[in-house]
Every structure is written in structure tokens, then in C-alpha cells.
Amino acid sequence: MDAFEEYSYILFIALILLSTKILGLVTKKMKLPQVVGALCAGVILGPAVLNIVKDTEFISELSELGVIVLMFTAGLTTDIKELKKTGKASFVIALLGVIVPLLGGFGLAAAMGIGKGDDLNCSPMLQHVFIGVILTATSVSITVETLKELGKLSTRAGNAILGAAIIDDILGIIALTLITSLADTSVHVITVLLKIAAFFALAIGCAAAYHIVFTKWRKRDKRDLRRHVIISFVFCLLMAFLAELFGVADITGAFVAGLAISSEKDVKYISNRFETLSYMFLSPVFFASIGLSMSNLNMNSKMVLFTVLLLAVAILTKIIGCGFGAKLCKYSNKESMQIAMGMISRGEVALIVAAKGQKLGLMGDEVFAPIIIMVVATTILTPVFLKFVFKSSAPEAEVKDDLLRSVEERYQYEQDLQELSRSGKK
Amino acid sequence: MDAFEEYSYILFIALILLSTKILGLVTKKMKLPQVVGALCAGVILGPAVLNIVKDTEFISELSELGVIVLMFTAGLTTDIKELKKTGKASFVIALLGVIVPLLGGFGLAAAMGIGKGDDLNCSPMLQHVFIGVILTATSVSITVETLKELGKLSTRAGNAILGAAIIDDILGIIALTLITSLADTSVHVITVLLKIAAFFALAIGCAAAYHIVFTKWRKRDKRDLRRHVIISFVFCLLMAFLAELFGVADITGAFVAGLAISSEKDVKYISNRFETLSYMFLSPVFFASIGLSMSNLNMNSKMVLFTVLLLAVAILTKIIGCGFGAKLCKYSNKESMQIAMGMISRGEVALIVAAKGQKLGLMGDEVFAPIIIMVVATTILTPVFLKFVFKSSAPEAEVKDDLLRSVEERYQYEQDLQELSRSGKK
Numbered sequence: 131m132d133a134f135e136e137y138s139y140i141l142f143i144a145l146i147l148l149s150t151k152i153l154g155l156v157t158k159k160m161k162l163p164q165v166v167g168a169l170c171a172g173v174i175l176g177p178a179v180l181n182i183v184k185d186t187e188f189i190s191e192l193s194e195l196g197v198i199v200l201m202f203t204a205g206l207t208t209d210i211k212e213l214k215k216t217g218k219a220s221f222v223i224a225l226l227g228v229i230v231p232l233l234g235g236f237g238l239a240a241a242m243g244i245g246k247g248d249d250l251n252c253s254p255m256l257q258h259v260f261i262g263v264i265l266t267a268t269s270v271s272i273t274v275e276t277l278k279e280l281g282k283l284s285t286r287a288g289n290a291i292l293g294a295a296i297i298d299d300i301l302g303i304i305a306l307t308l309i310t311s312l313a314d315t316s317v318h319v320i321t322v323l324l325k326i327a328a329f330f331a332l333a334i335g336c337a338a339a340y341h342i343v344f345t346k347w348r349k350r351d352k353r354d355l356r357r358h359v360i361i362s363f364v365f366c367l368l369m370a371f372l373a374e375l376f377g378v379a380d381i382t383g384a385f386v387a388g389l390a391i392s393s394e395k396d397v398k399y400i401s402n403r404f405e406t407l408s409y410m411f412l413s414p415v416f417f418a419s420i421g422l423s424m425s426n427l428n429m430n431s432k433m434v435l436f437t438v439l440l441l442a443v444a445i446l447t448k449i450i451g452c453g454f455g456a457k458l459c460k461y462s463n464k465e466s467m468q469i470a471m472g473m474i475s476r477g478e479v480a481l482i483v484a485a486k487g488q489k490l491g492l493m494g495d496e497v498f499a500p501i502i503i504m505v506v507a508t509t510i511l512t513p514v515f516l517k518f519v520f521k522s523s524a525p526e527a528e529v530k531d532d533l534l535r536s537v538e539e540r541y542q543y544e545q546d547l548q549e550l551s552r553s554g555k556k
Numbered sequence: 557m558d559a560f561e562e563y564s565y566i567l568f569i570a571l572i573l574l575s576t577k578i579l580g581l582v583t584k585k586m587k588l589p590q591v592v593g594a595l596c597a598g599v600i601l602g603p604a605v606l607n608i609v610k611d612t613e614f615i616s617e618l619s620e621l622g623v624i625v626l627m628f629t630a631g632l633t634t635d636i637k638e639l640k641k642t643g644k645a646s647f648v649i650a651l652l653g654v655i656v657p658l659l660g661g662f663g664l665a666a667a668m669g670i671g672k673g674d675d676l677n678c679s680p681m682l683q684h685v686f687i688g689v690i691l692t693a694t695s696v697s698i699t700v701e702t703l704k705e706l707g708k709l710s711t712r713a714g715n716a717i718l719g720a721a722i723i724d725d726i727l728g729i730i731a732l733t734l735i736t737s738l739a740d741t742s743v744h745v746i747t748v749l750l751k752i753a754a755f756f757a758l759a760i761g762c763a764a765a766y767h768i769v770f771t772k773w774r775k776r777d778k779r780d781l782r783r784h785v786i787i788s789f790v791f792c793l794l795m796a797f798l799a800e801l802f803g804v805a806d807i808t809g810a811f812v813a814g815l816a817i818s819s820e821k822d823v824k825y826i827s828n829r830f831e832t833l834s835y836m837f838l839s840p841v842f843f844a845s846i847g848l849s850m851s852n853l854n855m856n857s858k859m860v861l862f863t864v865l866l867l868a869v870a871i872l873t874k875i876i877g878c879g880f881g882a883k884l885c886k887y888s889n890k891e892s893m894q895i896a897m898g899m900i901s902r903g904e905v906a907l908i909v910a911a912k913g914q915k916l917g918l919m920g921d922e923v924f925a926p927i928i929i930m931v932v933a934t935t936i937l938t939p940v941f942l943k944f945v946f947k948s949s950a951p952e953a954e955v956k957d958d959l960l961r962s963v964e965e966r967y968q969y970e971q972d973l974q975e976l977s978r979s980g981k982k
Contacts, residue, residue: 133800139617140624140806144793151786188617191565198566359836360577367570374559380566406832410785 142183143415149175150414163272163509165417165478169502172421185422189415194380196416197482199408201381202366205388206401208296220293223455227294227473228266228301230451234443235262242436245494252313252492260492263305264484264501265444269477269509270295276513277472282520287465290456291472299479303385306483310379313490322377329376333369333383337390340365344394355396359403362391379486417478420485420502429499437500444504445511448474468519475512476505568609569841575601576840589698589935591843591904595928598847611848615841620806622842623908625834627807628792631814632827634722646719649881653720653899654692654727656877660869661688668862671920678739678918686918689731690910690927691870695903695935696721702939703898708946713891716882717898725905729811732909736805739916748803755802759795759809763816766791770820781822785829788817805912843904846911846928855925863926870930871937874900894945901938902931 153167153174175183183189236258239245245257273291277283311322344361366387373383391397429437453470461469484501487493493501579593579600601609609615662684665671671683678686696717703709703717737748770787792813799809817823855863879896887895910927913919919927 133803137797137800137806140621140793140797140800143621144790144797147786147793148790151783151790155783188614191614195566195569356835357577357581360573360840363836364570364574364577367566367573371563371566371570374563374566377559380563403832403836406829407837409782410789410829411833411837414786 146418168417172418176422177425193416193419196412198384202384202388203404205385219459223294224297226455227452231265231447232262234447235265267479268298269479273472287468471515475509572844594843598844602848603851619842619845622838624810628810628814629830631811645885649720650723652881653878657691657873658688660873661691693905694724695905699898713894733808897941901935
């Protein structure tokens with residue numbers, strides 16, 4: 131039918147939103163993170179199972195916007211001032227929690243000869259490093275939820291996890307920037323590094339210019355915050371585009387743009403609006419599109435083995451890296467274990483990195499399924515591990531540092547918004 | 557440059573958001589509606605002037621989603637219960653305010669032989685009727701703003717305008733549904749009417765089913781309103797898609813979906829979220845895309861004459877129709893004039909209708925520029941006229957009916973949201 135074809139993109143968006151939400155709620159009911167459900171929705175709608183939704187240019191460009199907005203929001207909600215307060219401990223935990231998985235992932239991929247027979251234009255060496263980069267990611271949203279539920283978020287360990295996760299994000303972005311820039315093998319390493327440096331210099335300049343213009347403008351008009359939302363969106367998109375022109379990943383540009391604005395006033399309103407754009411439209415498209423790109427769920431025995439080992443390496447390297455880091459910073463054995471468990475989940479961060487790598491040819495299609503499985507498994511296992519290591523611990527004194535307070539405030543804001551809508555007459 | 561081409565859609569979105577906002581603010585400063593600025597931005601970025609932004613499939617599909625969300629929000633914010641309270645007067649004013657412009661537009665187009673030499677597959681007769689349908693639209697947002705500024709919104713005339721505008725929207729949708737369904741000349745008129753009837757029957761069934769499931773579901777979980785936002789979005793998209801399958805315009809389906817949900821609880825939160833999606837992303841793309849589709853600003857002398865006459869007919873027919881309607885309902889001469897002036901602005905509603913008609917081949921490219929000019933001119937002139945007819949009026953007793961109260965409440969909600977974000981520590 132003609133109208134069916136012509137308007138199929140409307141149907142696609144409806145099916146993506148519906149299935150990601152329903153499966154997300156199902157996984158939530160099973161105490162699993164919603165992103166697992168969203169991924170499954172994509173796999174089911176895509177060529178691997180039902181083959182209803184096509185991965186059109188419209189979907190793929192929307193999903194790219196989705197990941198840009200996700201990273202921008204991540205940057206926005208990273209408060210640089212708070213970052214300074216996270217202290218040495220968080221830094222050491224994060225640093226070792228990045229280096230050990232990076233080496234572990236690289237070692238495993240190299241030992242198993244991943245990507246050798248592939249027709250990607252990247253060297254196998256670069257592909258092995260990329261597996262390591264994926265393993266560096268940490269997503270603490272599921273950890274935060276679990277700890278909240280256990281009433282353990284305001285412990286010493288809980289605070290350390292929040293701080294380390296922020297620094298982990300930044301170290302991860304640096305690793306991603308380096309590896310994606312190196313993906314273009316036609317350019318010399320020195321040129322790549324110069325281009326990255328040039329981009330960051332320009333980015334700092336843009337951020338400063340934005341800050342000056344923005345502050346001036348806001349002084350003159352205090353009424354409507356909506357225009358600030360739009361202007362910050364423009365800034366985010368331009369920085370993402372600029373990054374690509376310098377051979378840097380667009381999501382790096384978006385994250386940097388978010389960081390640049392994160393200390394402005396009214397950031398709470400602005401980030402809430404971007405979260406809205408994200409949850410109601412763009413991020414379901416992004417997560418589903420990852421599932422859509424999996425065309426084949428069959429794995430040969432080598433890839434099954436790789437999947438199992440990848441999962442083991444993913445868990446062990448974070449435990450060793452973060453646990454050792456915590457121990458170095460004088461946390462007790464028990465606390466070190468709690469911190470390490472809180473950092474295992476890879477969540478959406480690893481997916482963002484993996485999707486980028488696949489697009490750039492840093493990763494063969496064959497390793498995509500193992501990585502998705504690793505991400506899902508670490509994300510599912512984290513709450514289980516956390517409940518185990520926090521179970522027997524006696525009630526502790528509450529430690530609420532600024533970081534925790536700002537996480538709670540942001541959560542409270544959305545609650546207040548919803549309350550406000552109920553308080554009216556209708 | 558390769559990256560430039562590949563990521564140009566990010567740049568396009570950035571340029572559209574930036575230019576529509578800047579020009580929107582400029583026009584606002586000049587006391588003109590922001591939509592005028594957004595339109596100009598599209599014309600400037602498009603082939604008519606700078607030719608920077610291409611009207612790609614991505615942009616055109618996004619803009620279609622934009623207009624769907626606009627119409628859905630219009631439906632959402634139309635309270636059916638309130639509608640019953642608007643009373644006979646509003647209905648008579650709206651009905652005559654639709655019939656007279658419809659006849660006027662048709663007569664003018666027929667008299668000037670518009671669309672005769674065109675290679676559209678619709679009959680000239682249908683094209684003439686379509687010009688009439690465009691003239692039926694009313695957009696009272698600029699009227700509401702002007703009256704608020706003058707402190708005259710809570711007069712008898714102000715209340716009548718609000719009520720009549722809602723009914724005008726519904727009559728306009730009916731006219732649009734009929735004419736767009738008739739655009740497919742391969743189908744017999746009886747079949748068309750049967751298909752429309754079938755769609756509305758199905759729509760009522762879906763709305764009832766949605767209401768039952770939704771109410772049940774909401775009872776079980778009161779916590780998070782976000783999922784309601786997503787589910788209502790899915791409902792909107794599915795109804796839009798379904799409409800197209802029945803040969804009915806997708807925006808009709810979206811409007812009906814909005815109407816169906818408008819009496820649910822929490823609609824204030826839901827509509828605020830859709831307004832966010834609209835203003836920060838989708839509707840700038842829609843308005844700019846109208847400008848982008850204007851490739852040629854030159855007009856021959858016949859079209860200049862048509863433009864002038866169209867504008868005159870647009871203004872006079874609303875004055876005659878609505879003014880006479882008000883007079884019939886026992887409003888004073890002065891009040892009738894005030895009501896008539898408040899209904900002249902065509903605003904975004906006429907643009908939505910025109911864009912749809914152009915896509916379906918109901919309207920030749922040559923009449924697009926005259927229509928845009930008519931829309932912009934009526935929208936600019938409305939505040940001028942309103943100030944004139946309200947100027948000398950003595951202070952009146954405040955009349956606040958429920959309709960006015962709900963308009964004010966919705967406005968207040970966004971203010972409260974912004975206030976909330978300022979009241980926190982940051």
C-alpha cells in the first residue's frame with residue numbers, strides 16, 4: 131500500500147517507543163535496568179527476529195542525535211566545581227579502574243586474534259585496543275538506584291563510587307577520542323594528536339565565548355528560560371559538528387559542550403528539558419537502533435568462548451582495578467570490595483562507545499553480539515553483587531558530600547515537577 | 557570534505573534552531589509573532605536566498621513529526637468538557653467565521669482562475685475549495701497575548717474569542733479532512749466519505765480502549781508520569797499513521813488522539829512535555845521547512861494582484877462572518893467588532909493546512925508565496941486592529957469563565973516550573 135510505505139517512518143517511531151517502553155517496564159519489574167529492555171526491543175523489531183522496522187537513514191540520523199543529546203546531558207550534569215571536590219581517592223579509583231580493564235580487554239582480544247580475518251580497514255592492533263576502550267566504561271545509574279534502595283548511598287563507599295564514576299567518564303572520553311581519531315589510518319599519528327589538540331583549544335575558546343555572551347544576555351532578560359534551552363542545544367550541535375571536522379567523535383564534542391555549560395545558572399531547568407527530549411523521543415531510538423543493527427544472533431564456538439571470557443575479564447578487571455585503587459586510598463577491605471562492585475556495570479556508556487566504533491570500522495560485526503551480552507550481563511549482575519557485599523554491613527554514619535546532594539536534588543526536581551502538575555485543579 | 561557531508565544534518569538542525577530563534581526574538585522585539593521570524597529564517601536558509609540548508613528527507617520527515625506533535629498538543633489542550641461550556645454564541649461565531657471565509661476564498665480563486673494551467677492531478681475546482689479551506693483557519697495565540705497585554709482578556713469579548721477559536725479548530729479539521737481525502741481523485745466520493753466515517757468510528761473505538769487501559773494502568777502505578785508521556789506519544793503516532801491508511805490526513809489523526817486524551821488526569825504535565833519537544837526541536841524544523849520549500853520569491857503581476865485580494869478577502873470574510881455571528885448572539889456592536897478582529901490571525905494553523913495541501917498536490921507552488929504573505933500579514937495586523945478597537949473602551953467588569961482560567965493555569969504551570977528551577981541552590 132502506498133500510504134503505508136510513505137508514512138512507515140511514523141509507524142517505526144511508534145513501534146520503537148512502544149516496545150522499548152513495554153520491555154523496559156518488564157525488565158524493571160524484574161529489577162533489571164530498563165536499558166536492557168530497550169536493547170531487546172530493538173533486536174526483536176530488527177532483522178534478527180521480526181524484521182518489521184528497517185534501519186533507515188531517518189532512524190540512524192535520529193539515533194545519532196540521540197546519542198549526542200545523551201552525552202550532552204552527561205556533560206551538563208557533571209559539575210566541574212564538584213569534580214574538584216571529589217578528591218584524590220576518586221581519581222585513583224577511576225584511573226586504575228580504566229587502566230586495568232583497558233589492558234585486560236586488549237590482552238584478551240589480542241590473545242584470541244579477534245578481527246584478524248576481518249575486512250575492516252583498521253589494523254587488528256587498533257581493534258584490540260578498542261575492545262579495551264569499551265571495557266573502560268562505567269555506568270553508575272543502576273548502582274545509584276540499588277544503593278538508594280538499600281539505603282546505602284550516603285555511605286563512604288557510595289560517595290566514592292559517585293566521584294569515581296564522574297572521573298571515569300572523563301577518562302573514558304579521552305580514550306575514545308584518541309582511538310576514534312586514530313581510526314582514520316590515512317593520517318599520521320602526530321597529525322591526529324595535533325588535530326585533537328586544536329579541537330580542544332578551539333572548544334575552550336568557544337566555551338569561553340559562549341560563557342561571556344550567555345552571561346551578558348541572561349542579565350538583560352530574566353524572563354523566559356526556553357530560549358536558553360534552544361541556544362544551548364545549538365551550542366551542543368555545533369560543537370559535535372566541529373568535532374567531526376577535526377576528526378574527533380561528535381559525542382566528544384557534545385560532552386565537552388555539556389561540561390562547558392554545566393556551571394551556568396539554570397542548568398537544572400536546562401538539563402531537565404534535555405532529559406525530556408531524550409526519554410520521550412531520542413534515546414529510545416538510539417537504544418533500539420543498536421538492536422536493529424544486529425542482523426545475526428548466531429555465534430560460532432570461538433565467539434561463544436570470547437563472550438564468556440570477555441564477561442569474566444570485564445568483571446575481574448574492574449574489581450581488581452577499582453578495588454586496588456580503593457585499598458591504596460585507605461578504604462577498608464570491605465569498602466574497597468563495595469566500591470569495586472559498584473563500578474562493574476557498563477550500561478549505556480559502553481553501548482555508546484561500541485556503536486561509535488562499529489560505525490567507524492573499529493569493530494567487526496562479529497564482536498558486536500559478545501559486547502552487547504557483556505554489557506547486559508554486567509549491568510544485570512551489578513545489583514546482585516552489590517546486595518551481597520552490602521548485606522551484612524551494620525548501619526553506618528551518614529556521609530553526605532556535595533556530590534550526593536546534587537544527585538538527590540536533580541532527582542527531587544523531576545519529582546517536584548510532577549507534583550506541581552498534580553497539585554493543580556486537574 | 558567528507559565529514560562535512562556526512563554530518564551536515566547536525567549542522568542543518570543547529571542552523572535551523574539558531575536562526576528561527578534569533579529571528580523569532582527579533583520579530584518579538586518588534587511586537588510581531590515569533591512564527592513570522594521562524595518562517596523568514598527558513599526562507600533565508602533555503603534555496604530562495606542563501607541556499608545553505610537542503611530540504612533533505614531527514615528534515616522533511618522531522619518536520620512532519622513536528623506538525624503531528626503540534627496538532628496533537630492542540631488537541632490535548634482542547635478540553636472537551638470546557639468545550640460544552642463555550643455555549644451557543646461561540647459556536648455561531650465560529651461557524652459563520654468558517655463558512656464566510658471558505659466561500660470567499662473559493663470565490664476569489666475561481667474568479668481569478670487559479671491553478672488552471674497547473675500540472676497538479678487535482679481538478680481546479682478542488683484547488684479553489686482548498687484556498688477557501690486555508691482561509692477558515694484561526695490562530696488566537698497572538699490575540700491572547702495582545703489581550704493579556706491590554707488587560708482585556710477577561711472581558712466578554714475575550715471569553716467569546718477563546719471559545720470560538722476552539723470550535724473553529726474543530727470545524728477547520730473537518731474541512732481539512734474532507735478536502736485532503738478528496739485529493740485522491742482515483743477514489744469515488746462515496747468511498748471517500750465511507751473511509752472517513754470508518755476512520756472516525758475506529759478512532760472512537762481506539763480512544764475508548766485507550767481510556768480503559770490507561771485508567772486501569774494509572775491506578776496501579778502512581779509514581780512516574782514519564783511513561784504516560786511516552787504511551788500518549790505512541791497513541792498519537794499510531795492514530796496519525798492509521799489516519800493516512802484511511803486516506804485521512806495524519807494531522808487529523810494526531811488532533812483526534814490529542815482530543816481523546818485531553819480529559820485524562822495529568823494532562824497538564826503531559827502537554828507541557830510535548831510543548832517542550834515541540835519548541836526545542838520539532839516545531840522550529842517544521843516552520844523552517846515551510847520557508848525552505850519556497851524556491852522562488854518572484855511573482856508575476858497576476859500573482860501580486862491575487863496576493864493583495866487574498867489578504868483583503870482573508871480579513872473581510874472573518875470580520876463579516878464572526879462579527880455577524882456575534883451580533884446574532886446579542887453582543888453589542890463594539891463587542892462584535894472586537895471579537896471579529898480577534899479572529900483574523902491565521903498563524904500556524906493556516907501554515908499547517910497549506911503545507912499539507914502542497915504535499916498532496918492540492919495547491920500549486922505559485923500560490924504558496926501569496927498564502928504565506930497572507931498568513932504573515934493577518935498575523936501582524938491582528939494586534940494592531942485589536943489595540944485600535946479596544947483602545948477607547950472603558951474598564952469593564954472581569955468575566956472569568958472556566959476556559960480563560962484553564963488557559964491561565966497552563967501558562968502559570970510553565971512559570972512555576974521555571975521558578976522551581978531557580979529556587980533550588982542551583
